[in-house]
Amino acid sequence: MPLTSTEISSPGMTINMGPQHPSTHGVLRLLVELDGEVVHSCRPVIGYLHRGLEKMFEARPYRQCIPFTDRLDYLAALNNNLAISQAVERVGNIAVPDRAQYIRVMLCEMNRIASHLVFIGTYATDIGATTVFLYAFRDREKMLDLLEMMTGARLTYNWIRPGGVPTDLPEGFEKAVRSVFEELKVTLDENNRLLTGNRIFRVRTEGIGVISKEHAIAWGATGPVIRGSGVPYDIRKIAPYEVYDRLDFDVPVFDQGDCMARYLVRIEEIRQSMRIVEQCFKDMPEGEIMTKMPKIFRPPAGQAYSRTESPRGELSFFMVSDGSLNPVRVHVRAPSFIHLSMLPDLLKGVKVADVIAILGSLDTVLGEVDR
């Protein structure tokens, strides 16, 4: 007589996913307790990459903190540079010239495109569509070339700083960007068709890992995760910083709240980012790119925080100054950290194969989680 499914179930089987599992995108360990093929409970274990960066900020003058922020969310280092620079500017009451603001916005959006392209590639690989990985990384390579042309580095830029930006646009930059964008507009549609037209990809993402609107708000989700759940929460619109209030762009919102919705938000965001960069070239005024900053920078005592929209969500730096050379406290509100805290709730009752699909759709970067 064949066994029934309840007889062959193995309750309480604990599986370690990570910290060396390739699809965890870093050193994340998931302690998953399985009941057959169904996840009974999940406990994320983090801290493998904890370098105590927040403590290290406390021992350095404000401007020397910037290289460390490159190592937080290493796929979008410029967005981190921007967030900490804004916090320093707010605590020290520094105004940034218009041209510098446009250059910052432009570069951050280009970094957002590069980061989302990594997401598309790695997420497709997680699901099993390895071809898209190569195409997405080919496109990302072109974006990195552009960023290298501007900043001189490919991953850890250390470029945006309090008071402005260090260098102006290089010769022929606009032309190079436009030609890359022309290609990207075509290849992005190609990549998108490869995935959204793929039955396996659709079955594995549609209706999987659904986060309801209320759930997303209560857990503090931000960025593409909350916008995939139907909440139009984008810092660039609700609390515009730099020159975002002068630019015309849409915030893509999808109501389904599943992995597919989060993927589609990111695809659409790439298109919007290209729109923003093109507008920046058109509207950018001539002028200064850096405010005159004192050689020894001592901001007045006080607290300030910055809110920025990084590719992963709301990235916020909180800073306390006591009037001395070093900050008393710098706190990073890392969007990936908050998103990972949703996992125990999100993974309860899903199939073990969907764990990877759901985790990948949150697009976490462990450098930012562990700090």
Add this chain to the structure above:
Amino acid sequence: MPTPEAISKLQQLFSETQLKVDWAVKDLILDVECDTFKKLCLFLRRNTDFDCDFLADITSWDTGESFPLWYRFHSMSLNHTVIVRTNVPRDNPIIASVTDIWPGADWLERECFDMYGIDFEGHPFQGDLAQMRILMPKDWDGFPFRKDYEPVFSGDPLHGPQERN
């Protein structure tokens, strides 16, 4: 910014709370005592004029005498930010947990505990040191972000626990 009527109602209910406004970003900043903190949080969440349904951030730091706590709330429907600040004494750092109001507070509170040793009363893992630790190893000794924390190297870089004598 919440409406002036809402703010005056809050002042009536919580007369000892100090109000400030950060005009640069139009944030309402509330300084509150530890014992009324939880009541104020419930009010901010439930009152429809404040409607703070989104907890953005919790952090703390060390002034030498106390641990100030800094909470940032946001309202999705009314699009305003309310900051609540409170102080917990250094010798008895304990504060009510808000995980029952905003489940997203879970890991943020655990991080504050991990780094500063602030106890969150009512947190699901309260009192369970190994479960509360989040970024540091489970068996770590001391709270590394305190200003008086002195790291002691145990000799073995792979295993964190430090022998203090």
